Amino acid sequence: MxxxxxxxxxxxxxVGTEVVRLLHDQSAxxxxxxxxxxxxxxxxxxRLGRDRGDLPVDPSLFTTDALGLIKRDDVDVVIEVVGGIEPARGWLVEALRAGKSVVTxxxxxxxxxxAALHDAAAEGGGDLYYEASVAGAIPLLRPLRESLHGDRVTRVTGIVNGTTNFILSAMHAxxxxxxxALEEATELGYAEADPTADVEGFDAAAKAAxxxxxxxxxxxxAADVHREGITEVTAxxxxxxxAMGCTIKLLCIAARGADATGREAVSVRVHPAMIPLTHPLASVGDAFNAVFVExxxxxxxxFYGRGAGGAPTASAVLGDVVAVSRNRLAGVRSASESAYADLPVRPMGEALTRYHISLDVTDRPGVLEAVAxxxxxxxxxxxTVRQGPSGGGAAGRGDDADLVIVTHVAPDAALAATVRExxxxxxxxxxxxxxxxxxxP
Structure with a gap:
């Protein structure tokens, strides 16, 4: 040894406590x-005085001086499971510039x-691994980063937030x-006290990026990702x-293709969408995650599995720790960031989508013709068009009708303009x- x-x-x-337990239990x-x-x-x-139960670690190892710990000469690998932007960014840039490997x-x-982290890793010569940042223990990022490097990925569609998937699955069931459904998710511990990051799509948008x-x-x-949450989805x-043979999921969709000028570009978006029950992602229920790569x-x-939780996330962290530790012992580092393509990001208006639009209209001759x-x-x-008696309409009028229209694929901007008019x-x-x-289809 x-x-x-x-x-x-x-x-x-x-997550951190689970990392410590796994390090202890699987040390050999x-x-x-x-x-x-x-x-x-x-x-x-x-906080040093916080009760951490029977955590198998020497209490003298705890410190409130994160930066001092990072700067120690005897530290080889820094594992960050704090979250947030600052002070985490400063800590990790410091570690990477000093040549230490980082798992986050x-x-x-x-x-x-x-970009700042990748640049710091290139400067210091250490590894930057982050498998646990998306979809918990599901081995997803490394296949994209390494296994599929000999191929050309054209599209990634995924359910990457367990809270919203639990809510939408409950609404469907x-x-x-x-x-x-949100109240149930909160009671079961799937939703935070403040669920904004999940239900408004911020968490999924970060993962999509x-x-x-x-x-x-x-x-x-994250600023390049079009983001919509699920708060407006109704029963x-x-x-x-x-009725259409579909279910609703919060999807992250990333695709490459030609933009309006014919140049190759990428489109990245997060929003609720109807998908056919025959689609592989439709059967992903509860708080599970799944990502469909083409x-x-x-x-x-x-790729399918539990996308969150202390143990699954810690599993992904330890997998990265093993990889970067092997590299350090061998005196090598992993392949650096691959951003050679440098493709432009298409605006949401150019994304090609289909729409399901439900209208409450006046029930009289000529309405369908005018809408069409x-x-x-x-x-x-x-x-397709489906028309029937209104459930009462916004004002409860009996002379209303419901009109449900599903479109063919068209630019999102054209669909949005149609809805506005x-x-x-x-x-x-x-x-x-x-x-x-x-x-x-």
Whole structure:
């Protein structure tokens, strides 16, 4: 055995404690896989006096001086599971510039300023690994980063937020509304006390940026991702999806293709969408994650599993620790960031989508013709129309009717413009809902 690989752990919350337990419980196996034992040099925490139960670690290893721990000469690898942008960014840049390897689960930081971390890693010559930042223990980023480097990835579609997937799955199974399903998710511990990052799509958007960056060899940040949450999804939307043989999921979609000028570009978006029940992602329920990857040579690949939680995330962290520790012992580093393609990011308006639009309209002759004419003026083709008596309409009038229209594929900007003009028609009492439709013909 060679000398121990010394670890600095930043954060000892839900994930950090599981990392410590796995390091203790699997110490012999990890040492055998690496060729040297792993030792914790120190653990940086916010509060020293916090009760951490029977955590198998020497209490003297805890410190509140994270930067001092990082700067120690005996630290080889820094593990960051604190989260947030600052002070994590400063800590990790310091570690990487000093030549230490970094393992992080910080999706928000990677999406916000991953460029700074990659540049610091290149400067210092250490490794930057972050498998745990997307989809927990699901082995996803390394296949994109390494296994598929001989192929051309064309599209990545995924369910990458367990909280929203639990909520939408509950709404589909029981017919509950959003508020009721969110309350259940909170009671079961799937949703935080403040669920904004999940239900408004911020968490999924950060993960989408990371996936797109790896898949398309292009730096993509959170600001490049079109983001919509699920708070406006209603029980009526779910029922309408069922009637079409669909379900509603919060999807992250990253695709490459020609933009309006014919140049190759990437499109990255997060929003709720209807998908057919026959689609592989439709059966992903509860708080599970799944990502569907399409590549020119490999074809269609799907990665599925638990996307969050202390133990699954810690598993991904330890996998990265093994990889970077082996590299350090061998005196090598992994392949650096691959951003050679440097493709432009297309605006959302150029994304090609289908729409499901539910209208509350006046029930009189000529209404359907007028509505269809609006779609035609924006060069949007209608695939199907379903009309029936209104459930009461916004004002409870008996002379209303429900009109549900599903379009063919068209630029998102044309669809959005159509919806805006529909809202201004006298015959349209209200636009009850607008949802995109993905995964169908």
């Amino acid at each position: 060679k000398r121990p690989v010394r670890l600095a752990l930043l954060g000892c919350g839900t 196996d990890l040492a055998a896989r690496i060729g040297a034992p792993l030792e914790i040099a120190g653990i940086a925490v916010r 689960a910080n999706k928000a930081l990677l999406a916000e300023d991953g 029981t017919g509950a509304g959003f508020a009721e 990371i996936l797109a960056s790896l898949a398309f060899h292009t730096r993509v940040g 009526a939307d779910v029922a309408s999806a069922k 590549a020119e040579a490999a074809g269609q690949l799907m 004419g609006m779609f035609a003026r924006h060069d949007v083709s209608i695939a 529909l809202r201004g028609l006298d015959i349209v009492r209200s636009v009850a809902s607008v949802l995109r439709v993905e995964g169908g």
